[in-house]
Amino acid sequence: MLLYDMAKAPNPRRVRWFLAEKGVSLPMVQVDIMAGENLAPAFLAVNPRGVVPTLLLDDGGILDESVAICRYLEGLHPEPNLLGRDALEMARIESWQRRMEFEGMFNVAAAFRNTQPAYAERGMPGRIPPTPAIPALAERGLMLAAHWLAELDARLRDVPFVAGERFSIADITAAISVDFAKWVGLRPAPEQEALLRWQAEVKARPGARA
Amino acid sequence: MLLYDMAKAPNPRRVRWFLAEKGVSLPMVQVDIMAGENLAPAFLAVNPRGVVPTLLLDDGGILDESVAICRYLEGLHPEPNLLGRDALEMARIESWQRRMEFEGMFNVAAAFRNTQPAYAERGMPGRIPPTPAIPALAERGLMLAAHWLAELDARLRDVPFVAGERFSIADITAAISVDFAKWVGLRPAPEQEALLRWQAEVKARPGARA
The missing domain is CATH 1.20.1050.10 (Glutathione S-transferase Yfyf (Class Pi); Chain A, domain 2)
Structure with missing residues (x-):
């Protein structure tokens, strides 16, 4: 998996914090949203929607909503639980x-x-x-x-x-x-x-x- | 459980549709948002946040976000699955x-x-x-x-x-x-x-x- 990230932006930070709580690290690529890199052809080829964070999955699919990415990570790494037990x-x-x-x-x-x-x-x-x-x-x-x-x-x-x-x-x-x-x-x-x-x-x- | 509902409004309809897919019915009370009933003392005593739908639980607690209510109902009534299996x-x-x-x-x-x-x-x-x-x-x-x-x-x-x-x-x-x-x-x-x-x-x- 590969995480398209922007170090300064609040939404990608949600996923990074979530990963850190799980003790998991992922390879990351920086995308500068304020400079418009998320709307440039190179990134639109990864995610036509042009939003960051985007998680590129091993099957070539993507997840690009922060909370949905976290829910997937919770499934892969259930502990510590961050989304609820029952x-x-x-x-x-x-x-x-x-x-x-x-x-x-x-x-x-x-x-x-x-x-x-x-x-x-x-x-x-x-x-x-x-x-x-x-x-x-x-x-x-x-x-x-x-x-x-x-x-x-x-x-x-x-x-x-x-x-x-x-x-x-x-x-x-x-x-x-x-x-x-x-x-x-x-x-x-x-x-x-x-x-x-x-x-x-x-x-x-x-x-x-x- | 008791569901505070507004028949014409789109958000409460999400919960009603979800319940219907599950084949479950709940007692409901109508709250007229456009007339401001959600902000009147009687409803604020149930939910100080003043939003509908609100699900009143048997322990006196409430859930008042449509998708969170649906997630709770999915846990109680897992079939048919509407939120994903893995x-x-x-x-x-x-x-x-x-x-x-x-x-x-x-x-x-x-x-x-x-x-x-x-x-x-x-x-x-x-x-x-x-x-x-x-x-x-x-x-x-x-x-x-x-x-x-x-x-x-x-x-x-x-x-x-x-x-x-x-x-x-x-x-x-x-x-x-x-x-x-x-x-x-x-x-x-x-x-x-x-x-x-x-x-x-x-x-x-x-x-x-x-």
Whole structure:
């Protein structure tokens, strides 16, 4: 297998962190999204959709959604478990993973992407028709991302980790989204003590540096 | 278990269709999102997040993300399988499910939500700060949803179902998103024959009427 990666981007980092938790390493190739390498012919020959991360499988097939790549890796390397052990835990973790993605990462991405000159005509990821940036969407993303940080702080006053009692993929998505939020000038406030406690704890994991 | 549902809305329909494929029925309560019942105290006491569908579990807990609810139901009722049988198939189905959601449903929802007077200050679902509609986002959603229909047609020229050889949750999300697109005036074109062939096939399933 071969992982097409971009070291600085938040989505590929989700897969790298997941791999690090599993103690697995994969060969990687860097693709510079901001420079548009993901839309150049060489990469489109690998993945016509033009998104990173992309996992090239040994049979020549690809997987190119971060969470789907993680689910495949969980199947190959079940321990430590990061997606849940029984039906209810799997559902709870998936629910929190999705919330961190939609309320956190997507809002931060909207705030970032709609203000960057490099993305002036690439309002969404991958190979799509010209999609102009929407300044009002950047504003909305910033407002909702700030709201998400406050809600996450409230959640982490009740439980040690995002999905409950133990570390899961929901923490990976959340922690990367909190880091990503710095790119748009948003940081946990000093009074968000539960969020800061959790952030320090998850950032101390080796996977955080993957 | 008790399912909080809204008969006309696309997200709750995903869960109802999934249940119908499994041959399972659950008691349901209707919540009128457009009238704001999801944000009224009675429903916020059930789910402070204010989103539908919400599955109330027998232990008093809730699940409130459609795909997470489906994953729980798959665990309880494994047949017929709709989420994949092995690691690779699970990942492929999840990948296609996510694409149908992000490229289809989310774009249609943006086109719909940002043009409805009922949602003038509720640009996103659930209990969040006032979030004004963004007309440019409705336009973008419409453009990208049309692009998605064309891509889906191309995909269905190669394979019978969205994720490949058999019906899965990815078809449920896709079919409901295609129906939802009618709300914003978008329909498969007569020349999108593969899309129309697939649509006729999935709409003939009993779950389509759930």
